Amino acid sequence: MTLEATLLIAAAIFSVGLYGAISQQVVVMVMMGLELMINAVILAAAGFWWFLAPAPTGQVLLLVVIAAMTLEMAMGFAVATLLHRERQADMTDMATDLTR
Amino acid sequence: MVADIAFWGLGLVAVISGAAVFYVDSMARATYALALSFVAVGLQVLFLQQNYVGVVTILMMVMEMAIMAVYMVMFMGMNPALTPMSMVHSNRTAVATAVLTFLVLAAGILLVDWPTRRGSPPPEVTVSLGEALMGPKMLVMAVISPVMVATIVAGVVLAAHRTRYDRFGDDLKQRTPEDPQRGGVGR
Numbered sequence: 001m002t003l004e005a006t007l008l009i010a011a012a013i014f015s016v017g018l019y020g021a022i023s024q025q026v027v028v029m030v031m032m033g034l035e036l037m038i039n040a041v042i043l044a045a046a047g048f049w050w051f052l053a054p055a056p057t058g059q060v061l062l063l064v065v066i067a068a069m070t071l072e073m074a075m076g077f078a079v080a081t082l083l084h085r086e087r088q089a090d091m092t093d094m095a096t097d098l099t100r
Numbered sequence: 101m102v103a104d105i106a107f108w109g110l111g112l113v114a115v116i117s118g119a120a121v122f123y124v125d126s127m128a129r130a131t132y133a134l135a136l137s138f139v140a141v142g143l144q145v146l147f148l149q150q151n152y153v154g155v156v157t158i159l160m161m162v163m164e165m166a167i168m169a170v171y172m173v174m175f176m177g178m179n180p181a182l183t184p185m186s187m188v189h190s191n192r193t194a195v196a197t198a199v200l201t202f203l204v205l206a207a208g209i210l211l212v213d214w215p216t217r218r219g220s221p222p223p224e225v226t227v228s229l230g231e232a233l234m235g236p237k238m239l240v241m242a243v244i245s246p247v248m249v250a251t252i253v254a255g256v257v258l259a260a261h262r263t264r265y266d267r268f269g270d271d272l273k274q275r276t277p278e279d280p281q282r283g284g285v286g287r
Contacts, residue, residue, distance in 0.1 A: 012202060013114055015202035019197070023189065023194035029122070029127075039141050056222065056229050059153060063240075064244065067244050075254065078259045
């Protein structure tokens with residue numbers, strides 16, 4: 001268990017999440033990609049805390065990250081529900097009104 | 101040594117099940133693959149001695165993925181366990197971006213001369229976290245709570261089927277609300 005190992009695993013999870021967020025068409029799957037990316041941030045932050053500065057402050061930051069992830073999920077589901085209700089859309093390609 | 105192997109094993113599980121989210125055919129399986137990835141990361145966080153954060157991550161994510169599975173079934177409009185599907189766009193760009201990101205991050209991780217640990221962990225990590233939250237770091241939690249309330253309100257407003265504008269008109273001046281069924285207090 002080293003800092004490098006922890007960060008490498010986190011980087012791999014982050015990259016997989018990035019792939020999902022870019023490539024997926026279904027809104028909920030895009031959210032899963034974002035979740036994976038935040039998952040990686042949690043792991044990396046935990047690694048930084050343990051291997052570099054194990055003071056309680058760092059753990060508070062981790063709690064903030066977890067709270068942010070929850071809020072992202074809640075708002076994402078609300079937007080997905082709205083999209084589905086307004087135009088029966090469950091794909092990002094069906095909601096491209098703001099693209100040029 | 102055993103801890104090292106377990107840590108790497110969990111990391112492998114987290115990455116592979118994370119990748120499986122975008123590989124498996126069914127939405128339900130994808131959701132549970134993501135849950136598995138979160139549980140593995142939560143266990144890794146436990147290995148890094150953060151008991152509270154690790155357990156919170158695992159508990160929260162298992163619940164969240166259970167809810168997500170319901171959403172999947174609701175929105176996909178097909179039998180989520182049986183229909184094979186490939187719903188991707190610009191796959192090649194996405195793969196290239198992901199690989200490039202990993203290479204850049206890995207290069208940074210391996211090349212940076214990381215500093216040595218400053219200070220030592222408190223003997224009771226969870227107790228010290230609780231004391232920090234109830235003491236000097238209370239403002240953080242005090243800020244998060246109104247944000248969460250705002251999220252609840254915004255979530256309900258966005259997802260609500262009928263709002264006050266549907267009931268009382270665009271200028272809200274209509275005296276009797278337009279409801280599908282009459283009744284209720286005062287009506």
